[in-house]
Amino acid sequence: MAVATKSPTACLIGWPAAHSRSPLIHHYWLRTLGIEGGYSIEAVPPEGFAEFVLHLSTRGFVGANVTIPHKERALALSSPDARARGVGAANTLWYVNGELRSTNTDVEGFINNLDASSPGWDAAGEAVVLGAGGAARAVVFGLIERGIKHVHLVNRTVDRARALAGQFGEAVHPTAWASVGALLPRAGLLVNTTSLGMHGQPPLEIDVGLLPAAAVVADLVYVPLRTPLLTAAGARGLKTADGLGMLLHQAVRGFELWFGQRPQATPELRALVEADLTKV
Numbered sequence: 001m002a003v004a005t006k007s008p009t010a011c012l013i014g015w016p017a018a019h020s021r022s023p024l025i026h027h028y029w030l031r032t033l034g035i036e037g038g039y040s041i042e043a044v045p046p047e048g049f050a051e052f053v054l055h056l057s058t059r060g061f062v063g064a065n066v067t068i069p070h071k072e073r074a075l076a077l078s079s080p081d082a083r084a085r086g087v088g089a090a091n092t093l094w095y096v097n098g099e100l101r102s103t104n105t106d107v108e109g110f111i112n113n114l115d116a117s118s119p120g121w122d123a124a125g126e127a128v129v130l131g132a133g134g135a136a137r138a139v140v141f142g143l144i145e146r147g148i149k150h151v152h153l154v155n156r157t158v159d160r161a162r163a164l165a166g167q168f169g170e171a172v173h174p175t176a177w178a179s180v181g182a183l184l185p186r187a188g189l190l191v192n193t194t195s196l197g198m199h200g201q202p203p204l205e206i207d208v209g210l211l212p213a214a215a216v217v218a219d220l221v222y223v224p225l226r227t228p229l230l231t232a233a234g235a236r237g238l239k240t241a242d243g244l245g246m247l248l249h250q251a252v253r254g255f256e257l258w259f260g261q262r263p264q265a266t267p268e269l270r271a272l273v274e275a276d277l278t279k280v
């Protein structure tokens with residue numbers, strides 16, 4: 001007699017959780033890989049998060065993505081790997097022999113996207129990272145893990161850059177915004193992790209003309225897709241890596257952990273998400 005088994009289902013837990021592109025990405029992979037499974041959005045307020053996560057499997061989930069404002073709590077409620085610990089936040093949960101594990105896939109999303117779009121980027125001796133928020137932590141962790149020797153961390157609130165640098169050691173140099181111009185001529189990599197340049201936010205005013213000709217420019221902002229920073233870098237002939245690429249690459253690992261197959265960030269998937277982003 002056949003035993004009915006529920007197909008594996010993962011979810012995104014956030015508050016609010018609407019507007020995420022994660023369901024579009026995971027449903028595309030489930031469909032194209034022929035996997036029977038699901039991915040839902042679960043809007044869970046902060047006061048309900050611990051109870052929800054501690055009973056994730058009894059709710060029928062094989063794992064989850066976690067987004068704002070739950071990423072730090074997710075870390076505390078699970079067994080984190082080195083990346084989640086290093087970043088201080090977890091965005092992906094899954095089970096190993098009944099134990100809830102966590103990681104932070106923004107690190108590999110950022111690094112794998114650079115590898116895919118600008119191979120050789122890691123020849124950069126010095127990187128300039130703009131911003132010192134949650135996304136910057138994943139970027140800095142990834143750059144150090146990859147062996148970048150000097151990371152200049154530039155932030156409007158320089159104390160926040162100092163605090164972050166203090167957790168990462170000597171390779172990270174906290175820097176005031178006024179010093180960016182002096183740093184750019186030596187930077188092999190420039191990364192924007194601030195929200196500047198995003199729809200509805202002030203523009204990012206930076207002169208990419210100061211960068212060396214071999215520099216690579218990455219922007220985490222993906223609405224709009226081609227930010228003014230990436231447009232200016234492209235016009236100068238510099239290699240670029242965009243925020244949508246990072247978003248797609250960060251989703252790969254979760255899918256693999258929950259559904260057992262490693263998916264690809266294909267041009268077709270990119271086009272699908274791009275079309276959705278233009279609805280904004």
Ligand code: NAP
Nearest residue numbers: 131132133134135136156157160193194195220243246247
């Ligand atoms: P966050 O923790 O709130 O940090 C925001 C950063 O932007 C801080 O460094 C903040 O500086 C800076 N900032 C904000 N407004 C500014 C202004 N007017 N002038 C100068 N600096 C300003 O946010 P986050 O989670 O790191 O996210 C940052 C961006 O990355 C967002 O656009 C997000 O959508 C994007 N992101 C993309 C991906 C992806 O997969 N592509 C993943 C994660 C995040 P202060 O410290 O001085 O306030």
